[in-house]
Amino acid sequence: MARTVWDSSVGKKTVMAVSGLIMLLYLVVHMIGNLKIFFGPGEFNDYAHWLRTIGEPFMHYEWTLWLIRVVLVAAVVAHATSAYQLSRRDIKARPSKYVHKKPRADYATRTMRWGGIILGLFIVWHILDLTTGTVHPGGFQEGHPYQNVVDTFSTWYGNVVYIVAMLALGLHIQHGFWSAAQTLGAGSRTRDRALKTTANVLALLLTVGFLAVPVGVMTGVVS
Amino acid sequence: MTYTDYETGEPVLDTKAPSGPVNERWDKRRFEAKLVNPANRRKHTVIVVGTGLAGGAAGATLAEQGYHVVQFCYQDSPRRAHSIAAQGGINAAKNYRNDGDSVHRLFYDTVKGGDFRARESNVHRLAQISVEIIDQCVAQGVPFAREYGGLLDTRSFGGVQVSRTFYARGQTGQQLLLGAYQALSRQIAAGNVEMHPRTEMLDLIVIDGRARGIVARDLITGRIDTYFADAVVLASGGYGNVFYLSTNAMNSNATAIWRAHRRGAYFANPCFTQIHPTCIPRTGDHQSKLTLMSESLRNDGRIWVPKAKGDTRPASRIPEDERDYYLERIYPSFGNLVPRDIASRAAKNVCDEGRGVGPGGQGVYLDFADAIQRMGRGAVEAKYGNLFDMYQRITDEDPYEVPMRIYPAVHYTMGGLWVDYDLQTTVPGLFAIGEANFSDHGANRLGASALMQGLADGYFVLPATINDYLARNPHQESATAGHPAVQEVLAETEDRLNLLLSVDGDRTPDSFHREVGELMWEFCGMARTDAGLRKALERIPQIREEFWRRIKVPGTGEEFNQSLEKANRIVDYLELAELMCLDALHRSESCGGHFREESQTPDGEAARRDDEFTYAAAWEFTGTGRAPALHKEDLVFEYVHPTQRSYA
């Protein structure tokens, strides 16, 4: 069955849909966690610490977090690989363009591929910045995420990168969520409106929720 | 000897139709027919030309039986044959409505509708098989209209008093054709059918008196090839495109049947053409084809023209008392619902009087104002919405506001290659099915009967009768390309195409097609006269001569060349047109779609002359421009006794 799925264009789309939904679920949780920053360093840092202790005493320190990380990496890899292979296939299927060009589809649909690449690069930067601290501006302090976040959004480029990425994320989810529903066969004529609305609401909530943090830092609400 | 000095040859005596009670003949014939051992069938190759309802059904069924089928169509896919354009429905004597229908009634209606010029045995078989067709198509997944209970819906069609027409909205032909196409596709995938799309038959190969193959041109590469088989089946459709403007597809053509005729197959009743009354009129000289609208429109629309000649006022400004509802006036009891041929002829008459409407005065009004007032716009929309939309798209006029304009157009040809009860032509091993043969509709075809006949021939009749021929003519050493007869046909074909390419004249193929088409429409169309037909017969050889002097075909034969395809088809139209006129001239009676002005009743109706013309006229080719020989097949009516139609 795995072979059938992976060999088929419809199957690869299914892989994309499922991995996308896993990431989407994670993002919702992540976004809610982020908002704790508005309640001060104490609550935010405690929350970050709690993430490492989920499942204790059954799980050892950080086991659950690592499990989540593994699932997420698998989702990202599956999503990106399918996307890459499907895109290659799509480009090959339509090698010559029409001479008479017309703007096609809506913006969110047309930017799925570039948006995906932007998000991929963003994830790498985001991890190097706030997880490992490799490219963190100023001194990265393990165990003090509040300060780390404030540091990042105190630089102009930190804000720019983050804001661009979050706008791309919004667009990606807007088409991606609805698209995943179609791929998994959940769409129907009667449900189409509801699905599109859900996609729009999700995209908007996540974008606004994530952007609240840099905006908070910039306006001095978070400092 | 001029073309009109034809000789009457031996009558056709043996139609192979069994004797005995009419309802037992098909069983009897099937039982008497020899069978081919299933294990041997794959050694037999059958060529099928065309993939419409008849050809598609035959190809699929023969392949299912185990024969090796080699099939051809000029279209890029077997799914596009013109059967796809049939709108109305398909008749079957299922009697699901319990309204008194029966096989015998369908048989009776068809013989009578054909104005007593069809073979009773064949028509009865058609009516018997009609019920099996519906079963077959439903099993294939044809999405016929259904009622809320999940059972099949039917409607009454074409003035018939029972509700026996099965339909799939206005696309019955499409759905039936796709069913046959899918069955054929299954056999292609299984390797039992070798399909050649974009390949056009250009001639028939006859060796030792038997059809053994065809010459065909690959329309992409231009390559001319020979294909051999144990039997050849022509399912290439009708020849309505002789008229240039018709409801046929642009590329529908007569080449396959005409070339077969030239190789010895008799051509029967070529003058029997059906002219459909409710088509959208032409808009100008650029017109390339005509579009039909379902005749169901006549159920609620009222047909009229202005009383005064040359009245150019818009319809809305012509007051009620200056309108002539001529069908209601002349045929008070049937009114707008008179049969197709009568409605068509009446429209022609009022236009000839100078009372036609629209551009060129070639149209009559079909007015829904009363219907809209009586039923309300909503009800009219529900009933005819899709037709109104189609009309508006083509004409840019809103039929809810202004009356539709309609005019008759060539629609179907009842004539075709003469076939016996087995659907075999006079060339042994050559079969003709569907509209390509002449068999079942006599002088006039009833609505929703073309689909029935095409599928009956393809699914059931031919696959049963061709066994007999193949069994009696056991597989011989394959005819080889080296046989002198093959080389001769091949060379003739190549020469013809080369000649077309080399004339390099100053007229396009279309200009000749249009010229002969207009001539035929005028003199061999809705009403025919001795003088007119003679005029056409004088003119056609002149056009032919001019054609070979002035035709211009660009490009070469070794490439995709649509002008060459067209020009080559016109070569055959220019000969077939002549035979149609001769047949119309010799049949000095009126019957069905053939109306001779000399033969009408005092009130202007078609008058048959049964004592002289109760026969099918089968013509034998003797050479281009030379008088053909007439062979008569006498028609015997044991069950349905000829009566004169009256609709007044």
Place this chain on the structure above:
Amino acid sequence: MKLTLRVWRQQNADAEGAMSTYEVDGISSDMSFLEMLDTLNEELILKGEDPVAFDHDCREGICGACSLVINGDAHGPERTTTCQLHMRSFKDGDTIDIEPWRASAFPVIKDLVVDRTAFDRIIQAGGYITAPTGAAPEAHATPVPKPDADFAFEHAECIGCGACVAACPNGAAMLFTSAKINHLNVLPQGAPERETRVLDMVAQMDDEGFGGCTLTGECATACPKGIPLVSITSMNKEWLRATRKVARR
């Protein structure tokens, strides 16, 4: 009307193609688009030039042969087939770009004519119900609920023209393939082959080199018969169901 036409000309499959410019005059707004091209071709023949090759047959919007991309739209600006498009959709002095369907699975044969046999092979892979002639049960033996019959019909309306592929930025044949699968899979007669049909047809579609679906919706917008985009969703659902079922066997 006087028009400038820019038409894709390509001698054969192997030749390079390019746009050529032609002027046509005396075009009536009542002409169909193909009749306008007929007019151009008549002039070209008389001038001794090669007429423009294009596919067409029934000219009443049902055979699916005609296939032109007009000003970047498959079948032109109206939602109909090219043959049912009329010149009143254009105005005097317009420049009209005419191109063939573009997809690697639809190679150009000549000018505006493309090879669509890939569609036939998709049907051959499973777009049928196995019902050999003569083996059919009585038609009323299996009633079909009207909503199912209507659903089947809506999808069976596909004319196989390929506009969906031409309009899709990925050259995908999902709408075409889904239309046939949905037509047959909803019917009780189609049930025995329900799983193999969708799996085999989708596999064939992939093998032909069509692209995948990114749900841009261009196909459904271009479809002259109004096959809805959700048809693809239903096919995906059928495919997933079949994959699960076959895995369990």
